[in-house]
Amino acid sequence: MTDNTPETKTQLVPQINKETSQLSKLQRQFNLKIKRINKLKSELQQRKEATAMLQARVQKELHPLLAQTVELRVKIVKQLDQAYDFPSLRKKEREKLAVFIEDLAYNLIEKYGREELIEIHDKYAPVTHAEAVMEAEEEANSMAQDLFRSVFGVEVEPDDLNDIEKMKAKLDQKMQEQEEQYANRNQKKGPKKKTKAQQEKEEAMKAEMQNISKASRRIYTELVKQLHPDKEQDEAARAWKEEVMKEVTLAYNNDDFFELLRLQMEFLQDKSKALEELPEDQLKYYVKLLDDQVHELQLESAQLTYGPEAHLYHQFGGTPKATEQKFRRQKNALREEIQELQHELNGFTDPDIVKHLIKSLKFS
Template sequence: MNQSKKKLVLITPKADGKKILSAAQKQFNSLTKKIDNKKKLLMEWQETIPLYRQKVDEEYEPLEEALSNHKSEWVQLLDQSYNLPLFKKTDKLKMKHLICELAENLITEFNKDDLKTLFNKYSDEDYDTVNQQSESAVGDLMKSLAEDMFNVDLDDDVDISSPEKFHAHLQEKLREQADEQAAEAVKPRKKTKKQLEKEARQLEEDELASKSVREVYRKLVAALHPDREPDEEERKRKTELMQRVNTAYGKKDLLLLLALQLEIEQIDPEHLSHIADSRLKYFNKILKEQLSELDQETEQIEGMFKVDLNLPFYVLLTPKQLLLRLAKDIQELQGDIVAIQNELEIFHNPPALKAWLKTYKIPKNSDHDDFDNLLFGGMMPFGFK
């Protein structure tokens, strides 16, 4: 049964209407609503993720590949035009710059290794050599930053060929460091009477909270155990219900267990209003833990997509917003492809290419972030970064 379609387990005032809800009852209702909303959000993510992946695979990536192929055509067009008598020294300087910049980006971002020959032809350096030096410099920087940040000594031969291998090595060193510090640590101070009493109360509360869930579970098992049912159809129904009970109990899902009690009419809605606040506080403890776990689960999913999209951690990202962003990116790619096709057709005419080169200025290093706007005077949004 779809969780989002179930009726919320809420405490309502007693039938006489004279008693208002207590603080514990109000907290129970508040936690119930928050958990229900969080479950709906998680369900929406679970439904959205495969749809998102499918759209990326079937729509976005083919368009991105098509656009990168057109960009490769542009680099090759510059190469083919480079030695034409029409293009003078200033033109060739700009063409050389464009070929190197665009080829390097396509090789790095889209694995267009066939463009290495053109990069090497117009660059003063070999691409593989430059790339190796760059990776080495980045690796040394990562190693230095990690050592300073975590106060740990990394081996000189640490594998920095991939972030995953570097991270694994760093984690291993941190574990070794933690073990050494634990071994050298002095014996912990004896806990005060107040600290011991607090820990004892905490353990007692945890046990009582777990006991509350077990009590609900045992009542459901007693009513639904299929082995005690002689009727075959009823046994089948109880077997299905018991599967749901066991799943809910395994997840410590108190609300689902209570909902099942309501579903089989083991309790009625008014029963909840008679639960003593002394017991209800343990219910609320379980609900707080469940809400915290749901929060962590949604944060992990959102965080994964925020990293992929280069979004700050504080930006709100919902499943609907994720699909809207993808739709916008697909639309932009389609527009970019149309634009680059039109421009390639125009620039196959050497005089048109020369006229555009006259308006183009090689950006300074500080203008690198504005390269997209400078390239083609904004006419051709290639998205090189």
């Protein structure tokens, strides 16, 4: 084992260190994939750190301002509820105002959980909030039932949709029935004899998968033998080995072959030249594992770029200067909105301003 301590940890990148002209085609592929993985890992880590920082800033700097806008909107709903009884309002004006109050209250209840507005909502809505929620649930359940019926051929009851285990059991049962039907049909037809070429191809693929698995397992086993803390007498060394073993186990469980190679270089001194001496037939399995990891990292990168958290990064990410400008612009917009909402709240105590609001309302 190299002279590593808990305080110092060398970050190495696995490479076959030869002159480019001396590298075989597989060795060049290995080095290129290692570089690609290292770059992808670095980009992913930077994106994750940036996203975490943006989430923290949104929570600290924007959420308090957003909460103020919600509070003001709640007050506006309550003020308009009182304005509904202004004597100067005509019947048609009250009807338009009622629709507006209902819509504002419903959005605040659904989006921000402001259930204290349910009573006001129900006062103006043709159906109560509870009835509206029930109708929405029934419609969603009906769509889900149609989906399971048309796609999976499974009949489900509305109550089953809220029971994940029951739904899983129904799907498993349907899949088992389909597999049995398929097996019975094939049995009636009789087994289709495979050609010698097909058998040889299947055997070759099976052997290749086993060798690929062994390549990762071999490095993991070597690291475990060298770093397992159970026989370590020194307490500090034991604690250090326990932490390193967590890294080793995590890399193996996550199929992170790049990290296993890096840990091998870092902690197994006798393996420092192992990559240069690796036989070509074994190196091809290393390249296959690295190729798979490149694909997985690309998928993870796509998830960060287009997934649920991508909107936050696209809205506020960029250079430090650009991020500051975006946050400043958003905070200014929220502060302006707060001022406008406060102005509206104050104005809705005046019947003439309420009449002007009602006149401006357009409903589709």
